[in-house]
Amino acid sequence: MPENHDQHSGADPSTERLRTDSDQSSTGGAHPETEVEQTTRIPPVTPEPESDAERTVQIAAVPADFSSYPLGETQSIPQVNAEPTGWSAVVPPQSADERKKRGLIRAGIAAGAAVGALALLYIGDLAFTSGTVPRGTVVAGVDIGGLEPAAAETQLRNDLGPGLDEPVELKVADRSVTINPGDAGLEMDWAATVQEAGEQPLNPFTRISSLFTTREVTPVSHGDREQLVQALEQVRPQLDRQPAEGTIRFEGAKAVAVDPVTGQSIDVEKATDEVLTHWAEKGPVSIPFTEQPVSTTKDGVQRALREVAEPAVKSPVTVRGEGKDATLAPEAIASALRFEPDGQGGLKASVDLPTAVGAVEPQLADTIKPGKDAEIVVEGGRPVVRPSVDGIGVNWDKSFEKLLDVLRAPEKRSVQAVYEHQPAKFTTEQADQLGIKEVVGEFSTGGFEPASGVNIRRTAEQVNGAIIKPGETWSLNGHTGPRGVAQGYVESGIIQDGRPGRAVGGGISQFATTLYNASYFAGMQDVEHKAHSYYISRYPAGREATVFQSPSGASVIDVKFKNVAKSGILITTEWTPSSITVKLWGTKQFDVSSQTGERTNPTDPHEKVVPPGEPCSPSKGTPGFTVTDTRTIRDLSSGQTKTETQRTRYEPQPIIHCGPPPPPPQ
Template sequence: MKKQHTAGSTAAAHSKKVTKKTVKSHKKRRLISPWVWALLFILGLGGVLYGVDIAMSEGRVPRGVTVGGVDIGGMTESQAEQRLRLDLGEKTRKPVTVKAGNMSTKLDPPQAGLQVDWGKTVKQAGQQPLNPITRIRSFFETREVGIISAVAEEPFNRTMDRLSRELTRTAENAELTLTSDGKPKVKPEVAGQTINSDELHDLVLDNWLNTSRTVEGKADVVDAKITKDKADKLIRDVVNPAIATPITFKGRDNVTARIDAASMSKILSFKPNSDKPEDATDLQPVWNNDAAKALLQAQLASTEKEARDASFTEVGGSLNVIPSEDGWKIKWDETLGKIEDKALNTRTRDWEVFYEEDKAQYTTEQAKLARFDDVVGEFTTGGFSPASGVNIRRAAEMINGALVLPGRTFSLNGYTGPRGTAQGFVESGIIIDGRASEAVGGGVSQLATTLYNAAYFAGMEDVAHTPHSYYISRYPAGREATIFEGAIDLQFKNTFDTPVRIVAFADDHQVTVRLMGVKTVNVESITGPRTNPTSPEKRVIDKKDHCTPSSGAPGFTITDTRVIRDLSGKELSRETQTTVYDPQPIVECK
C-alpha cells in the first residue's frame, strides 16, 4: 500500500528543517566571533604601538645596530658617534690580524693610514625601517653595519703591498737528502698560495675594526710539482739499493776499501730536473764520482807508490845524484767507472782495483848526464838600503842552491815560505799607495826582480810575475817584479831537458842571481820607448803618519820584447809584454 503525502505534512516537515539550520548557524556565529574580536584588538593595539614606536624613534639610529660590536641602536646620531669614539677609539690603534689561507700577518692601523670616519659610519646605519616585522625583530636581533674608513692613500697602499707579499707563498717542492749516516730524509712539499690584492684591499677597509680584530681573506692554493710521493719512489728505486750493503774495492797487498751508507751521503744527492724552479717536475739523482774517488783514494793510499824524479844533493862542494824511482798508481777510470753503475748493481758488490806503472819523469840516467857548468841566465841589481840588504841577503841565502828540474815550476813564495822575524827578516822600506812605508821583509822585491831577469835571460817560461805599480829607477823599465807573501808570487817554469841550479848571493851594495846548467839558447831584450806619459798628483800627508816627502814621478807605458834564439842564431820565439806604470804622487808632509 503506497504512502500518502498531504500538503500539511510536507509543510510541517519543511518547517522542522528550517528551524534546525537556523539554530546551527547561530551556534557557529557564537564560536568564531571572540577570535575575530581578539584579532581585531591585537591588530589595533599593534597599530597603536607601531605608531608610538615610529614617533619615539624618529631621527635615531635603528634599533639593534652595532658597529665593531658596540650597540648604537636607538641613539641619536651625535650620541652614537660619541659612543663609538669612546668605546672604539683605543681599538683603532691596536694591531689587526690579516689572514688568508693558512698564512697570517699583522697590520698597524695608524702606520697604515687607517682611521674611522665616525660621522659617515653612523649615517650608514640607515633610516628607521617601516616594515613592522623588521621592527619587531630588532628587539631580539642585532645587525653589525661595520665602519666607514678614512684612508691616507700612500701609507695604506704601501701596507697593502706588504700584506700581499706576506700572504703570498711560492710553492716549495719536496726535497730528498741523505743524512750523515746515509739514511734518506724527505722534506715534504709545501703548497703555495696567491691572493686577490683588490679583494684584500676592500676586506681590510671594511673589516679592520671588527670585534674579532681579524680580517680573513681568500687564498688560491698553488700545488707543488715535486711531491713526497716522488721522493719516496726515488728512495725505493735509488737510495735503498745504493745503501743496502757496502761496495768494496780490493786493492794490492790485501787492502780493501769500501763505500758504506755513511759514505754514500757524500756521493749521492738529489736535485730538481730543471734549473728553473717553475719548470721542475721531478727530482733526479746526482752522482759525485770525484767524491767517490777521494773516499777510496784515502783508503787505498798505501797501495800506491808515487814516482820520484832523480835529484841532487850537495856533498863536500859537489853534487851527487839521488836516483829516481818508478811507482804505480790506480787506474781510476777503469777501477771506478761510473759509481752509479756499481751502487745500483745489487748482484755484485765486490770490485777489483786496477793499477798502472808510474814512471819517473826525470830519471837517474838523465841526472847522471846533467851538468851545471854554464851560466844560462844572470842578473845583478843594487842601490838598496841597509835594512833592505838584510832581507835581500836572507832571501838569497834561502834560494841559493835550489834546483829546478825539467818541466818543474819554481815559486819564490813557495820556496822561501813565511818571511817574518822568526825567519831572520827585519822591518824595512816598502811602497804603498805611491808613498814610502815599512814592513817586515821589505826589500825582497829587489831579489824578485833580480831572479826574474836571470830566468828571463835563461829562456825560462814566465808563469807569474807582477810589475810594480810605480816605476823604480834602479830596475829595468818593463822588466821587473814585485812580491808579497800570500798574494803576489814570482814563478817560472824550466821548459828545457836539463835542470838548472840557482846561485844567489848579495853584499851590502848589490845582489846577483845566476841560473847554472847547460846553455842552449841566447836571449835578447828589446825595450821600447816610454809613451803615454801621465802627470803625478799632489798629496798632503800628516807627519805623524810616517810621512816621507817625495817629488813624485810621471807615469808611462813601455813595451819589452824577448827574442829567444838557439846557439846557431835561429829565432825560436818572440814575445812582447806591455807595462803601464802609474804616476808616483808628489808627497808633502805637514
C-alpha cells in the first residue's frame, strides 16, 4: 500500500492538492477561472497494482440549497474537509435516485419549453387562419384552402363556372354519351360548396397534417331529379347493351368467329345520384350498371370455328340422287349452318333443313314427282273439288340425318338422297266428305279509303280458300301471320287515342268485322273478338271487331271462331275497290237472326287540342253509348234454339281541334 503523504509536514512534489476558484483567490493566483477547475498533482506510480477502493475519488455532496443557485452562473464547489482515504480529496458518490431525479428535472424543463413553443405556434396559426377555408381543401381540382369564404366562392366561379355549360359526359364501361346540364336541370350552389368545406379545425394534429395533405370536397349542386331521370332515360339506349352470345358468321364461304359480349344495364336511380354529385368535376361521370353475363366464351367459339365451321366449308358435299346428283356448295353449307350456345361455354352446330333442301332440291327436280292436295274451289257459283295427286319425293330428314358428321369429315363428303312415296295430305276423298256445297253465312261492308283497300285486298287474298274442318278453331292472325311491308301491306288510316292516325296494315279491322259477321250468321262459336273502343258508323253497333299485332307479328287482338257444324267450312272472299264480301260455305245447319238493342248511357265527347306541329285531323267527335246485341240460333236438324247476348260499351270519340301553326322564325 502507498503511504498517506498528507500525514507528512512540508511540501512534497508528490503531494496531491485539490484547488478551487476560492483557493486561487486566497493564494493570489494570477489565472482566474470561470468554471470549476481541479489542479491535481499526480502521485508517483507504485509498481504494485491498486485496488478499486484505493482509486476511488469521493465527490462532495451537492449542497441542500443547490436549487437556489442561479442557472447560467459559475459556482465554486465548496471545500470538503473529509478524511482522505487514499487520495488527497474524496468526492462522495451520487445515488441512482439522485441521478434519475436530476435527469427528470432537465427533461421536464426541455419538454415544458417545447410545449410552450408549440402552443405559441398553434395559437398563432389558429389566429392567422381564423375565418378561412381549412388548409388543403380542394373542390373539383380547385384549391381553395386558406381563402376567405367569399374569395373561395369567387375562385370556384372563375375556375369551374365557364365549363359548367359544357355537355356532361356519362361513361359506362366502353360506352359514353353526353347530356346537357340545362336540359337535365343541373346547377351549382357555390355558397353551399364552400360551406361544405367546413371551418378551421381545432385539433392540432389535423392542422399539422393539413400542411402535407389535401382534402377533396364534393361540389354541392342542385337539380330537378325528375328532369334528370328523364334525361337519363333518353340516353339509356346508348348506354345499355344487350348481351350477345358468341357465334360463327360467314363471309361467303369464309367462317369468322364472333366473340361473346356481356350485356350492361344502368341503374337510373343510382346514376341520378352519381350525376348530381360529380357532374361539375373534370372528366366523365362513371355510371353504375349491372352486367348481364353470357354463357359462351371466346375459347369455346374458337373451338367451334376450328372443329366445325372451317372443316364444313372446306369443300362441297355431293347429294346422290336416282339417276342424277346434286352439289351442296360451300356457300350453301355456310348459309345452312346454325350455331347456338351448348351451355358449356362452346357452340352447338345444326343444319337448317329448309335452307339446305332449297339449295339441292332444284338440282334433283327431274327425279322428283310432286304430289298435290285436293282443293275446293267455287266454279259456276258452286263448290267444286279438284282431286289430289300422290307424288314421289325425297325424305330430306332421312337424307340429311348424317350431314353434320359429313361436314366435319375431310374426305368422302357425300350423302344419299332417300326417295319415298308421298301421298297427298288432303285427299280427294277427304274433300268430298266435308260436305261443302252451299253458302251458310256471308256479310259485306264498304266505304274504305284506297290505302285501306290495298290492305283489305291483301288479307282477302290470304284468307280466300281456307278450309276449317268440323271441330277446328280458326284464327285470322294465325292464318295470315305477320302483316307488314314485306307481306305486301301498306300504311293506312287508323284510330289512335281517339283521333285519326296512320300505320302499316290500317283498314284490316274492316275485313275482321266482315269476317266476324259472316261467321256470326253461319252459326259458328265465337272464341275471341273485341269491338273497337270508339263506334264507327259503317259497322253494325255491338257487332264488329278489330285486330292488332305487335311489331314482331305476334297476335294481340284476334278474331277466332270454332266450326261447330257437322260439315267442313270453306271461306271465300270477294273484293272490289269499294267493298269486301266474306262467304262461309258448308252444309246449312243453323238458322241465325240478330237483334240490336237501344243505345243507352250516352256520354258527351270532350274536346282535345292537338299541339302545333303534330299530325292532326280535326274531328267533330261522337258521343259514347252502351248497346246490346242478341243472337238467336236454331238448329235445323234438331229444332233446338238458343240465344246469346253481348253488351258493348263505346267511349265518346273526342272533338279534335288542331292547334295554330308555330310562328315563323324571326
